[in-house]
Amino acid sequence: MDVSLCFNHGVSNHSYSQYVESIAQQYLQLSGLPLPEPTPLYKPGAISDQPRILILSPHPDDECLMAACALRMQEEWGAQVTVVPYSYGSNVSRRVSRSQELKDALTILGFNLFDPRKNAAYEKLTQEEFLDAVKHIDPEVIIAPHAKDRHPTHIEAHAMACLAKSAKLLVQTEYWQAAEEPNLFISLSTQHVVKIGEALMKHVGEVARNPYHLSLPAWYMDQARRAPEIIPSGFGGKGSNYIFGQLLHMGRIR
Numbered sequence: 001m002d003v004s005l006c007f008n009h010g011v012s013n014h015s016y017s018q019y020v021e022s023i024a025q026q027y028l029q030l031s032g033l034p035l036p037e038p039t040p041l042y043k044p045g046a047i048s049d050q051p052r053i054l055i056l057s058p059h060p061d062d063e064c065l066m067a068a069c070a071l072r073m074q075e076e077w078g079a080q081v082t083v084v085p086y087s088y089g090s091n092v093s094r095r096v097s098r099s100q101e102l103k104d105a106l107t108i109l110g111f112n113l114f115d116p117r118k119n120a121a122y123e124k125l126t127q128e129e130f131l132d133a134v135k136h137i138d139p140e141v142i143i144a145p146h147a148k149d150r151h152p153t154h155i156e157a158h159a160m161a162c163l164a165k166s167a168k169l170l171v172q173t174e175y176w177q178a179a180e181e182p183n184l185f186i187s188l189s190t191q192h193v194v195k196i197g198e199a200l201m202k203h204v205g206e207v208a209r210n211p212y213h214l215s216l217p218a219w220y221m222d223q224a225r226r227a228p229e230i231i232p233s234g235f236g237g238k239g240s241n242y243i244f245g246q247l248l249h250m251g252r253i254r
Contacts, residue, residue: 058157108202114136116136
């Protein structure tokens, strides 16, 4: 495959799939290591069958970067996943376009969208609007950035997520800065990474600024690299051969 095809922002889904699969295949060939069986996603006893999940996305595109855990929950728990956008970004001229890009990305991911803003407004979510969304969705699990995720809007989204006291679990993700105390690692297949990358490509304006869909596999590989040392109990104190994965912190809202 000509990997240069993937640097074209109009790259086809087929080319992106080849790109991710080639990375995984070369990793296995060069490492000489077997690929372990996926670890079933742990579900706390307090979580019901087909639970409702709310992703509080700081910006359109973060729902993709935060999607890995929710995809596993959707597949293994039958979860109903709904994305609530906290912000449409600081570039006012891009907000309408980003709203459509978000809808296109969610079509790929198979997640729902709920935006409690009134009159097609695109300003940051207010506390009242967020609590309206929580009341409407009634989530058992909230997915949001961790408290020190560097970007101000990510930090604000974390603080707002903590207002949802009725939720049973808060799953905290990392992006701009590694979380200090992750306690959960979930493995991802190449198919998961491809789906997330293809959804990310729907954010055309953002990908045009920085083709970060191409570094997505490396980001997941780095989390898989760090996981055995950070969460040794999750692997019985042994290293892991997982190629892709996501580090998270799962706990109750304080």
